[in-house]
Amino acid sequence: MTEPLQRLVEVEMPYGKYKGRLIADLPGNYLNWFAREGFPPGELGRLLALMHEIDHNGLKDLLAPLRKRPHG
Numbered sequence: 001m002t003e004p005l006q007r008l009v010e011v012e013m014p015y016g017k018y019k020g021r022l023i024a025d026l027p028g029n030y031l032n033w034f035a036r037e038g039f040p041p042g043e044l045g046r047l048l049a050l051m052h053e054i055d056h057n058g059l060k061d062l063l064a065p066l067r068k069r070p071h072g
Helices: 002-008 028-037 042-056 060-066
Strands: none
Touching: 002 042, 002 060, 028 042, 042 060
C-alpha cells in the first residue's frame, strides 16, 4: 500500500480553498466535508478518502517518512 500513501505527499489539491496544498496537508474539517458531501471521482477522490481515514484515525505520522524521500 506504499504507493497510495506516497501519492498523498505528492499530489496537490487541484481546486478550491486549498488549491495547491498537498493532500496530506489538508485540514481534517475539509476532509470531513468531502466525507459528508461525497468524494470526487477518480484518483483524487480515492486519495481524499484515504487521507480522511488516516486523519480520522490519528495516523498522520505514518506519512512523515514519505515526505521528500530521496529518489533512486
